[in-house]
Amino acid sequence: MVKKTLKALGIALALLIVVLLVKTLTYKTRQIAVEPLAPVALSDKCITHLSEAVKIKTVSHDVTTLDSAPFYQFQAFLKQSYPLADSLLHRQCINKLSLLYTWKGKNPALQPLLLIGHMDVVPAENGGGEQWEFPPFSGEINNNAVCGRGTLDDKVNVIGLLEAVEMLLKEGFKPERTIYLAFGHDEEIGGEKGAAKIAAYLQEQHVKAGFLLDEGLVITKGIVPGIKKNVALIGISEKGYVSVELAVETDGGHSSMPARETAIGILSEAVSKLEKHPMRSQLSAPVQRFLDYVGPEMPFLQRLAFANQWLLKNLILSIYEKSSNAGNALVRTTTAPTLFKSGTKDNVLPGYATATLNFRILPGETSDDVMAHIRKTIKDKRVKAKKLPNFSEPSPVSEIDCPEFACLQKSISQTFSNTIIAPSLVLAATDARHYSAITKNLYRFIPLIAESDDLKRIHGVNEKISCSDFLNAVRFYRQLIINAQ
Ligand SMILES: [Zn+2]
Structure with a gap:
């Protein structure tokens, strides 16, 4: 009897191992094979423009005390720095301080592309007694980096997009589908007067966009455990x-x-x-998709775990819960007194x-x-x-099995070689959430390579961006606009 039971157990175990192995070996990569493009030459003016943009103190403290003067100054600066965008695109001020540019496409049957960012920045106090290396609004260019508040959040995005558009206009590029550039002025305090108003305006005009790109996650370096390559994370939902x-x-x-x-x-x-x-931990849809994209790129044992979530889900969850505060925040509703x-x-x-x-x-x-x-x-x-x-x-979860996500994936791979791409969940709030009536494909991604130390600079002291990172961001936006046609 004992012998029979042992034999049955042995067979069951062998079968289980076979299933685990088959699942692991057939766990196929979601990465696409794309040749990286040779980087296009860019003018040094891009860097000076970003530095100038940082000097304008577009700070949003709270709704009641917002000083509008720097925002008007910022508008004037954009007008002067991007003369082609200013004259060839239709430019509107929404609720006075936010901006909407419309670049009419040749083919009205195609759904527009919506590229958004925010012009406001958080205040720049001395965090925790540490001093800024350079005054936060000096826009100092030092050691091949532009330094100051807003370089990462989110002027890299606003200025990067305008540089790309200005360059394409100069080249005589004419888009097939209409492109909107929408820049809010109060993202850091909720976006109710900026992004929400732009979205309401677009809705009035019955605009249905193909997809939207906003700030959000970045290209992580040495942050995703088990993966040596850089991992570009695209936010497909926010908490x-x-x-x-x-x-x-x-x-x-x-x-x-x-x-x-x-x-x-x-x-x-x-x-x-x-x-x-706290509330129970679970693998929400965006995190599940993240695992599906990074899993096949992992070393064997981790790949085995990720490929067999049907059996090892609880193990994966407990690893995330214990790994770090951010890991824990990915798998549960967090409680913060x-x-x-x-x-x-x-x-x-x-x-x-x-x-x-x-x-x-x-x-x-x-x-x-x-x-x-x-x-x-x-x-x-x-x-x-x-x-x-x-x-x-929480925002709805955007589609990833669609040409729009593939377009984003391709543009990232063309600009940043040797990079894994994965959808994921944004832990903080962005302006993108205001646009859910305009498109179901909302993606949150900044084309920047960041290590954990860089992430601390966002809203912290010594925020800065390396010149080469900024130029690559411009290249990415340019390529995205081209690919989106
Ligand atoms: Zn931001």
């Missing part, structure tokens, strides 16, 4: 955003005779429960305490799921939870 306020009201009173449970104590326990019991308020005096028991938690929602879940999770986890009727306004659900 949702909701902040929830928890409030506790009790009797308060004198601190010499405190009740067994106080407002602060009850609230602290609720926050602690939420932190200890951000505000905690209570009390007025050291000997007075406050009758009221509030805490705010910010959740970034994984595609496939909603802000209502977050609320349900909060109630279920806290299980305390004394803690009232309220969804704060300005929340957004």
Whole structure:
């Protein structure tokens, strides 16, 4: 009997190994074979233009205090630096400070291409006591890099696109399909007055775009574990955003005779429960697609795991959960306590305490799921939870089995040799989300090679871009416009 059981187990195990191996060996690459193009020559003016653009302090702090003067100055600078784009394209100011350029295509039957970016930047304080190597708005060109706030986020995009368009205009290029360049002025504070208004205008004009490209993920160097080559990540969805306020009201009173449970104590326990019991981890559609694209490029053991997600999904999930904060954020709706308020005096028991938690929602879940999770986890009727306004659900997941994604893939491969391309999930919010009524193919990607240190400079100190990286970005945009025809 024992012998028979062992034999049966042995056969089952052998079969399992065969299935795992077959799945691994037939796990086929999603990369396309494309010859890289010889880099086109670009003028040094591109670099000076980016440096000039950085000098204009287009800072967006918050909606009420936005200073419009630098944005008008930025508009004048673009007019003067890109005379062909200014005269040959139809240029409109939307809501005064945002810009929309229309480059009419020869074939009105083709769906337009929408290339977007933002002109505003975050303020440039000295982060954590560290000093900027050069003043953040000096646009200093040093050691073959343009330095300053906005070089990576997002003037590389705005200036890169305009350089590419100006160059194509000079070459006499005439697009088949209409191209829109849309530049918002308030992305860093939500995009409600900029991108949202441009999108509303386009919708009024019944524009349906073939695809949209916005900032987002980058070409990572040494960041995707197990892959030596650079990996270009294209954001095909972004997480949702909701902040929830928890409030506790009790009797308060004198601190010499405190009740067994106080407002602060009850609230602290609720926050602690939420932190200890986050929402469950899962492989959302964009992350699943990411695995499908990077998996076949991995060394054997990892390839085996990725090719057999039907069996090893939980192992993959736990690796991501434990790998880093970013890895964890890729596989679950995150919980971040951000505000905690209570009390007025050291000997007075406050009758009221509030805490705010910010959740970034994984595609496939909603802000209502977050609320349900909060109630279920806290299980305390004394803690009232309220969804704060300005929340957004996760964006729909863009298609990847389509000519539009292939066009993007090809343009990246032509400009950046030896690069793996993979769709992925954007953890932060971008302007792209405002355009979901205009196209279902929204892609979020900046043509920049970045290591983890470079990523820290975005919104941090010493933001800068190497001149060669910027020129490659211009080449990429130029190639994308050509390929999109
Ligand atoms: Zn940005």
